[in-house]
Amino acid sequence: xxxxxQSPSNKVTEKGKDVELRCxxxxxxxxxYWYRQSLGQGLEFLxxxxxxxxxxxxxxxxxxxxxxxxxxxxxTLTIQRTQQEDSAVYLCASSRGLVxxxxxxxxxxxxxxxx
Amino acid sequence: QKEVEQNxxxxxxxxxxxxxxxxxxxxxxxxxxxxxxxxxxxSPELIMSIYSNGDKEDGRFTAQLNKASQYVxxxxxxxxxxxxxxxxxxxxxxxxxxxxxxxxxxxxxx
Numbered sequence: 001x002x003x004x005x006q007s008p009s010n011k012v013t014e015k016g017k018d019v020e021l022r023c024x025x026x027x028x029x030x031x032x033y034w035y036r037q038s039l040g041q042g043l044e045f046l047x048x049x050x051x052x053x054x055x056x057x058x059x060x061x062x063x064x065x066x067x068x069x070x071x072x073x074x075x076t077l078t079i080q081r082t083q084q085e086d087s088a089v090y091l092c093a094s095s096r097g098l099v100x101x102x103x104x105x106x107x108x109x110x111x112x113x114x115x
Numbered sequence: 116q117k118e119v120e121q122n123x124x125x126x127x128x129x130x131x132x133x134x135x136x137x138x139x140x141x142x143x144x145x146x147x148x149x150x151x152x153x154x155x156x157x158s159p160e161l162i163m164s165i166y167s168n169g170d171k172e173d174g175r176f177t178a179q180l181n182k183a184s185q186y187v188x189x190x191x192x193x194x195x196x197x198x199x200x201x202x203x204x205x206x207x208x209x210x211x212x213x214x215x216x217x218x219x220x221x222x223x224x225x
C-alpha cells in the first residue's frame with residue numbers, strides 16, 4: 001500500500017508569510033507525528049496526534065505553530081508569520097498504534113525555506 | 116542532561132569490518148529501544164527494535180541493550196558501502212513523544 005505522503009515537497013516563502021504543510025498518513029494508522037530537522041541536526045519533536053486529539057503539544061516552538069488532524073487521517077501543520085529560523089525539513093510520520101511497540105513510518109518531508 | 120546521547124561522528128569503518136554505534140539515555144524506566152537509519156537527503160527508516168537486556172540479531176545487525184547501564188548499541192557486521200548513513204537511536208520514555216538522538220554519521224570506506 002501507499003506510504004506516508006507529504007505536500008508540498010518544497011516550499012519557499014518570504015519572511016512573515018503563513019505556510020501550510022500537509023501530511024497523509026498510512027491508511028488505518030491511528031498515531032501521527034510531526035518532527036522538524038534542521039540542516040545537520042537531529043529530529044526535533046513538534047506534536048503528535050492519537051486519532052484527532054493532540055495530547056502532547058509541548059514541542060511546538062511558539063504560538064505561531066499550530067496543527068490539526070481531521071477524520072483521523074490528514075494532518076495540517078500551519079506556521080504563521082514565518083521566520084528564517086523556521087527553515088528546516090518538516091517530517092511527518094505515522095504508526096499503527098502505541099510507538100512503544102509499533103514502527104514509525106516517515107514521509108519524504110517538506111523542505112521549507114524562509115527568505 | 117540530554118535525554119539521548121550519541122557520538123555524532125563521523126565514524127569511518129573499512130568495508131568488511133564491524134561498525135559499532137553507541138547510545139546512552141537518561142530515563143531508567145525506558146522499556147523500548149529503536150535504531151533508525153537515515154540516508155543523506157532521505158527520511159529515517161526503522162532497522163532494529165529491542166526490548167530486553169542482551170543481544171538481538173537480525174542479519175548483519177545486532178542490537179545490544181544494557182538497561183542497568185542505560186546503554187544501547189548497534190553492531191553492523193561485514194560493513195558495506197550501502198551502510199553509510201546516519202544512525203539514530205530512539206529510546207521510548209514511556210509516553211508517546213518518541214525522542215531521537217542527534218545521530219551518528221557512519222561512513223564505510225571501500
